[in-house]
Structures are given as structure tokens and as C-alpha cells.
Amino acid sequence: MRIVFMGTPDFAAASLQKLLDDKFDVAAVFTQPDKPKGRGMEMSFSPVKTLALEHNLPVYQPTKMRDGTAYEQIKALNPDILVVVAYGRILPDDILALPKYGAINVHGSLLPKYRGAAPIQWAVLNGDKVTGVSTMYLGHDMDTGDVIYTAETEIGEKETSGELFDRLMYMGADLLAKTLRDIEAGTAPRVPQDHSKASYVSTLDKSISPIDFNRSPREVMKWIYGLQPWPVATMELEGKTYRVFDAEYTEHTSKKQPGAVVSTGNDGIEIACAEGKTIMITEIQAPGKKRMKAADFLRGHKIKVEE
Secondary structure, three states: OEEEEEEOOHHHHHHHHHHHHOOOEEEEEEOOOOEEEOOOOEEEOOHHHHHHHHOOOOEEOOOOOOOOHHHHHHHHHOOOEEEEEOOOOOOOHHHHOOOOOOEEEEEOOOOOOOEEOOHHHHHHHOOOOEEEEEEEEOOOOOOOOOEEEEEEEEOOOOOOHHHHHHHHHHHHHHHHHHHHHHHHHOOOOOEOOOHHHOOEEOOOOHHHOEOOOOOOHHHHHHHHHHOOOOOOEEEEEOOEEEEEEEEEEEEEEOOOOOOOEEEEEOOEEEEEOHHHEEEEEEEEEOOOOOEEEHHHHHHHOOOOOOO
């Protein structure tokens, strides 16, 4: 089965690597145009392009998908199927219709839950206990196509979005390989999504970094881990914004307002949360400083305990 692979970031590169390791026939790769990066703003390749070049695969980087250029390129490649993993562009219907087997996608959630961007992060942010990956056929609307397979996994109580991302990245690659084999064999299922159960999530930005201590300790904890590695949760202490990386539950209660400093010491910085409960912040980063244990930070800085 002749494959044209379309993807851009690390999540996609893992799937491409799996296809190459398993000796699938990858005819060519499509990826986003090169972008300037770093202080020197030097042009950098996407992880997928870097991997493709290492394996001497033809690389295409169209700037538009609807001007006919990409259509003609894919038509000339004559693929049996398109494999799309975090490509970052919407494919028009005429491109989707070109291959014999259509186009399939790997998505980082259990569809129809969490269609759209950042599904992995939002699974952590929302405190889900289980998530997974799905393979599906691509259709006209984003993430609405028939599901082929899903694979589930539990989310660790203190697992960051970055850690979960890495696990789902390889789960998705394995599921993709199984999906392609079964499509070629004619045994792959095709299950329409229940659109009434669909939910949509958006990309993250720094505006959601501030922790809302009016929430329960678990909700605060999930906010801390869900925003790692980016944009990272923050909290205000004495007029300064601190990045927060780690915390622990406590068995303490407090009558102080949510967000108030309850205690400081060798265990960290205890903050009041909703319903009279507290959480212990154990790892922070002060403005202009390195990330460190809260207890170490407190040895050189006093944080006032609110009355």
C-alpha cells in the first residue's frame, strides 16, 4: 500500500518512524513550511521533515492547500492512502478523494470527546482519569470522520501533559500501524461518531496560566500538571508572579480565603483552596530565577503568612 504521509511535530514524527521501521511503503512526506526559530531566527525544519530527509524521502511543503498545487503533487504521487498526523492544515475535499482508501488520521483523544486542538492537555486540565488515541477517516469537517480504532490509557494523578503526550505519541504510532494493516486486509472497522457526545477544545495560551484557588485541591493540582511543559501554571505572591511546577495534597483545613498563604516551611507554601481545604506548593520559579523546591526558595525569601 503506497502511503503519502502528512505531519509536522514530534507527535507526527513518531508515527512516521513507526511506518518506516515496519517497512511500510512511504512514497513522500508533506509538512509545514520551514519557520525561523531561536534568537538568531534561523530557518528550522519540522521534526517530520528532519526524519524524512534522514531516510531520503521526498518532502513537499506547500504554503496553501487550495490553489491546486498540493492536489497536483499528490495526484502525481498516486498514493493508495493519505496518513495525516498533526499536519496543521485542513485538507480540501478534492485531495481527500484522491487515494483509493481515502485519508486517515491519528488523534490524541477518545473521539468524539475532545475534537480540535490540544486534546491531550485538556484531558489533564479537566481531571480525566482515562484518555487515549483514535484512528479515523478524515472527512469534510474537522475530527468528525468515522472511527477505526481507539486505544485507552489511564492518566497518572501527577502526570504532566508533556509526559502524557509522549506516551500517547507512541500509542498512536502503534495504533496507526495496526490500522493500515487492517485497511489493506479489508478487516478494519468503520464506526460513525455519535456527534451528540462530541466536545471541542481549543489551543492553550498564557492567559489561562493563573491558578484559580477557588477550585478544589485536585482541580488546582490538575491545572498545575496540565499546563506543563507550556504555558505553565502561575500564582501571585506579594505582587509577584511565580510559575508553579509541583504540589502535594494536604489533610489540613483553613478558614482563610482561597489563594491566601496558610503556612510556609520545609514542606513548601500552603495555599487555601475551595471548601476550606489547602494545597502545598512544593516547586516554583520566581521571576528571573531558576526553578527550585519551594522549601529552598523560602530559605532565602520570606513569604508572609496571611492572618
